[in-house]
Amino acid sequence: MNSSHDPEILGLPFYEDGHRRLAHQIGVWCDIYGDLWETVRRTHPDEAGRRLVQLLGEEGWLSGLDPDKTPHDLPADLRAVCLAREALAYAEDLADFAYSIQSLSATPIARFGDKEQQARYLPRMAAGTLIGAFAVSEMEAGSNVAAVGLTARRTGDGGHVLTGRKAWIAHATIADLFVVIARTGEGPGPLGLSAFLVPADTPGIHVEPVDAIAPRSFGHVRFEDCPVPDDALLGRRGRGFVVAMDLLERFRMTVGAAAVGFARRAADTALSHTRGREAYGGTLFDLQLVKAQLADMDIRLNAASLLVARAAWEADRGSRGFARHSGIAKVYATEAAQEIVDAAVQLSGAAGVVRGGTAERLYRQIRSLRIYEGATDVLRLALADGLDMRRADRGG
Numbered sequence: 001m002n003s004s005h006d007p008e009i010l011g012l013p014f015y016e017d018g019h020r021r022l023a024h025q026i027g028v029w030c031d032i033y034g035d036l037w038e039t040v041r042r043t044h045p046d047e048a049g050r051r052l053v054q055l056l057g058e059e060g061w062l063s064g065l066d067p068d069k070t071p072h073d074l075p076a077d078l079r080a081v082c083l084a085r086e087a088l089a090y091a092e093d094l095a096d097f098a099y100s101i102q103s104l105s106a107t108p109i110a111r112f113g114d115k116e117q118q119a120r121y122l123p124r125m126a127a128g129t130l131i132g133a134f135a136v137s138e139m140e141a142g143s144n145v146a147a148v149g150l151t152a153r154r155t156g157d158g159g160h161v162l163t164g165r166k167a168w169i170a171h172a173t174i175a176d177l178f179v180v181i182a183r184t185g186e187g188p189g190p191l192g193l194s195a196f197l198v199p200a201d202t203p204g205i206h207v208e209p210v211d212a213i214a215p216r217s218f219g220h221v222r223f224e225d226c227p228v229p230d231d232a233l234l235g236r237r238g239r240g241f242v243v244a245m246d247l248l249e250r251f252r253m254t255v256g257a258a259a260v261g262f263a264r265r266a267a268d269t270a271l272s273h274t275r276g277r278e279a280y281g282g283t284l285f286d287l288q289l290v291k292a293q294l295a296d297m298d299i300r301l302n303a304a305s306l307l308v309a310r311a312a313w314e315a316d317r318g319s320r321g322f323a324r325h326s327g328i329a330k331v332y333a334t335e336a337a338q339e340i341v342d343a344a345v346q347l348s349g350a351a352g353v354v355r356g357g358t359a360e361r362l363y364r365q366i367r368s369l370r371i372y373e374g375a376t377d378v379l380r381l382a383l384a385d386g387l388d389m390r391r392a393d394r395g396g
């Protein structure tokens with residue numbers, strides 16, 4: 001049995017046998033590729049990203065992105081994405097990043113693209129031969145997606161010209177295709193946005209790499225009068241905000257799943273360190289305060305795993321309220337993971353802050369999960385705003 005998932009949680013009725021098979025297979029696969037994870041950490045993040053997307057595609061782990069291709073005979077729903085992210089994050093941040101950004105950018109095409117757009121891009125995205133990026137954020141429009149300012153001006157032939165900048169885009173430096181949310185002006189704020197499929201070799205695209213706390217392909221993108229044809233429009237005009245929100249609501253719980261993977265790795269690291277570290281005639285593990293911290297880690301891990309499982313189950317069964325559970329799972333799991341990883345660093349002592357060690361690596365890798373795809377504070381605000389309506393639903 002691999003160590004990336006909790007078998008007791010996998011045994012709960014939230015999951016079906018196909019999910020348990022998938023969790024087992026991807027966990028074993030991650031163990032087999034242990035040497036590769038060491039190698040990619042020493043490789044330039046762009047090269048690592050390309051290699052990992054290609055490998056994930058070749059080995060079939062992205063097959064769920066192409067509705068016509070299911071070689072593993074495994075589920076391709078949100079529970080599957082969550083379980084895959086949990087295993088990959090446990091093994092290596094860059095592997096999870098490659099998987100998640102490829103999934104993030106293919107999903108709007110699968111959900112809003114027409115048959116022709118799906119056939120043009122999804123088979124290659126599933127094969128790992130075409131790398132995608134999802135570009136909504138801008139310097140002046142991060143948490144507030146409705147403020148997107150990059151414009152798409154209509155041309156006489158039905159196409160558009162894109163002008164403006166996107167910021168903080170994952171896989172920006174290696175993407176072949178950008179899914180871009182742009183202002184087309186059908187209405188104010190969120191009502192005036194549309195989504196576009198923009199190949200990275202379109203004239204006028206310039207990418208500026210950004211060095212993040214945990215190395216990865218990441219950057220800002222400038223669109224300088226970029227011409228795109230009429231068939232670049234993804235979904236209906238004026239529905240770009242819906243495309244973005246639909247995606248973020250689905251993927252927030254998967255960020256929670258990745259957080260569980262990082263946190264489980266940290267908890268395992270802390271347990272083995274405290275078991276092995278001699279202190280005061282015994283080991284660190286013998287100290288009651290240390291035991292209390294390890295117990296708290298386990299409690300938080302259980303709660304986070306259950307919230308992620310519940311959110312994914314709600315989404316997969318088509319529950320109308322799944323977005324709330326997705327937000328709850330993301331907030332709890334990412335905040336808990338930050339505390340678990342911090343405790344793992346503390347329990348490792350000086351060894352915990354040495355560059356390249358497991359605890360130090362996790363400490364840098366976990367931080368941005370509390371910011372992207374809905375910062376904790378923004379999601380808390382949205383949850384609070386929904387409380388009155390929920391109380392009314394309960395008849396209170």
Ligand SMILES: Cc1cc2nc3c(=O)[nH]c(=O)nc-3n(C[C@H](O)[C@H](O)[C@H](O)COP(=O)(O)OP(=O)(O)OC[C@H]3O[C@@H](n4cnc5c(N)ncnc54)[C@H](O)[C@@H]3O)c2cc1C
Pocket residue numbers: 133134135136137138139141142143144167168169170171212368371372373374375376377378381
């Ligand atoms: C590693 C990483 C990868 C990313 N990848 C992508 C990507 O692939 N595509 C993409 O489009 N974007 C991406 N982003 C950008 C990300 O979505 C934004 O950083 C995020 O939405 C926050 O926007 P901001 O950075 O402008 O912060 P701001 O919106 O300025 O917010 C800063 C902080 O202010 C607080 N805050 C903001 N609004 C509220 C509110 N309403 N109530 C209470 N507090 C609030 C929060 O604490 C928040 O963290 C990525 C970011 C990171 C760090």
